[in-house]
Amino acid sequence: MRRVYNFSAGPAMLPEEVLREASEEMLDYRGHGMSVMEMSHRSSMFREIIEQAERDLRELMDIPESYRVLFIQGGGHVQFAMAALNLMVHRKAEYIVSGQWAKKALSEAKRYGDARAVASSEDKCYSYIPDCSDLPIREDADYLYYCMNNTIYGTAFHSIPDGKGKILVSDISSCFLSEPLDVRPFGLLFGGVQKNVGPAGMAIAIIREDLIGKALPETPTMLDYKTYSESASLYNTPPCYNIYICGKVFQWLKKQGGLSAMREINVEKAKLLYDFLDQSRLFRNPVTKKDRSIMNVTFVTGDPELDEKFVKEAKAEGLENLKGHRTVGGMRASIYNAMPRAGVEKLIRFMRDFEERERRA
Numbered sequence: 001m002r003r004v005y006n007f008s009a010g011p012a013m014l015p016e017e018v019l020r021e022a023s024e025e026m027l028d029y030r031g032h033g034m035s036v037m038e039m040s041h042r043s044s045m046f047r048e049i050i051e052q053a054e055r056d057l058r059e060l061m062d063i064p065e066s067y068r069v070l071f072i073q074g075g076g077h078v079q080f081a082m083a084a085l086n087l088m089v090h091r092k093a094e095y096i097v098s099g100q101w102a103k104k105a106l107s108e109a110k111r112y113g114d115a116r117a118v119a120s121s122e123d124k125c126y127s128y129i130p131d132c133s134d135l136p137i138r139e140d141a142d143y144l145y146y147c148m149n150n151t152i153y154g155t156a157f158h159s160i161p162d163g164k165g166k167i168l169v170s171d172i173s174s175c176f177l178s179e180p181l182d183v184r185p186f187g188l189l190f191g192g193v194q195k196n197v198g199p200a201g202m203a204i205a206i207i208r209e210d211l212i213g214k215a216l217p218e219t220p221t222m223l224d225y226k227t228y229s230e231s232a233s234l235y236n237t238p239p240c241y242n243i244y245i246c247g248k249v250f251q252w253l254k255k256q257g258g259l260s261a262m263r264e265i266n267v268e269k270a271k272l273l274y275d276f277l278d279q280s281r282l283f284r285n286p287v288t289k290k291d292r293s294i295m296n297v298t299f300v301t302g303d304p305e306l307d308e309k310f311v312k313e314a315k316a317e318g319l320e321n322l323k324g325h326r327t328v329g330g331m332r333a334s335i336y337n338a339m340p341r342a343g344v345e346k347l348i349r350f351m352r353d354f355e356e357r358e359r360r361a
């Protein structure tokens, strides 16, 4: 068997322990004689799986009773539409555009109402988080939307922007469960799970109960949070196997010591890499220091040909998917929860060797 260090931004690495357990349960889930993939979503076996997953997520994030946890097919992009359709009650919303995902969410919202950017860092290729201390938020805006961790650029909000009392909505796809996050300031948090939680194709939404049931009249049934809330995410056949794997990741996170412990580990991994980059004479992190993400670390040599050579040689060493997003180039190491510290250390050793070789060449 061969396992590489996979630095992909998503779908991304899952904890080996989770994959092993799932493989052991593949043919016969706990004596039931079938895999979770073959199970009725109405069976008591599956109910136990989804209910346990929700309980564990609530415990990990300390989610209050007044919030609903919803498992929804379709990933991050579907949430761009759902956020707008469900919360843009007066058809007016404000967006902070700190990257391509927020920009896409904004253009989706524009289909349904008067949505606009109140801040943007597009002028410098999203290499920083725009100033959000005094945003021009309209009196009658329904919500303020932002993307907490900008997967493509390697930037992150390290504090909550001042929403001036409006409902806060945040896309947490690429920082989901990477550190403790108080949900109470938010009306809605959502994340596609394939970055840090599970297999692709599903999102988890955490929404304040009183915001459910106000969707725009044109909202399709399956895009209304109410549909999921009233049925405990079992209105139709949910992505059962995906929920099962997410549940296993929640259990794994609890075993690691929960989100405070994950934060410590993740900060340390990121620091190793940033410290190396800051002293390197070949590689450079193009992001404003205070806005650096601990999940996605971007770097460049300044020479696209050399970047390409680096990515290729790294792959041969079992360090895969280090190519930056196609819209920005360079390199990106996504170091989510499941990336072991040893993977980051191996990457740094390789970068040091590569730099040394280039210097001599």
Ligand SMILES: *Cc1c(COP(=O)(O)O)cnc(C)c1O
Residues within 6 Å of the ligand: 010, 074, 075, 076, 077, 078, 101, 147, 149, 150, 151, 171, 172, 173, 174, 192, 195, 201
């Ligand atoms: C990957 C990503 C998305 C898109 O997710 P899909 O599941 O591919 O639709 C949205 N937001 C963020 C922050 C992401 O990292």
